Amino acid sequence: MNWHPIGDISDIPLRGSRCVKTPHMNIAVFRTGEDEVYAIENRCPHKGGPLSEGIVHGNAVTCPLHNWVISLETGKALGADEGAVRTIPLRNEGGTLYIALESLVMAAE
Ligand code: FES
Numbered sequence: 065m066n067w068h069p070i071g072d073i074s075d076i077p078l079r080g081s082r083c084v085k086t087p088h089m090n091i092a093v094f095r096t097g098e099d100e101v102y103a104i105e106n107r108c109p110h111k112g113g114p115l116s117e118g119i120v121h122g123n124a125v126t127c128p129l130h131n132w133v134i135s136l137e138t139g140k141a142l143g144a145d146e147g148a149v150r151t152i153p154l155r156n157e158g159g160t161l162y163i164a165l166e167s168l169v170m171a172a173e
Pocket residue numbers: 108109110111112113127128129130131132
């Protein structure tokens with residue numbers, strides 16, 4: 065796999081996120097209150113809301129537009145809502161974060 069560095073975990077506040085633009089899609093990288101990191105497509109499966117601007121709670125984010133709750137682990141909408149966003153493989157090596165670029169190319173095809 066071609067792991068691409070996207071910065072340091074300390075660049076992301078606890079329960080916050082940062083947006084990473086790639087030629088294939090915009091990615092939201094989240095850091096939970098437990099210091100876990102996840103990368104998912106920055107596009108709500110409902111109507112495309114910017115998930116990176118949502119509220120992180122546990123291992124999920126609430127979309128800022130209409131409050132769908134998306135699992136950061138699976139990318140799936142939780143509760144009664146149905147839909148999913150792509151999850152992107154993310155590695156944390158001593159605080160430096162890497163995403164797997166091939167998975168984005170495949171996702172865009
Ligand atoms: S766009 Fe995210 S809940 Fe509607």
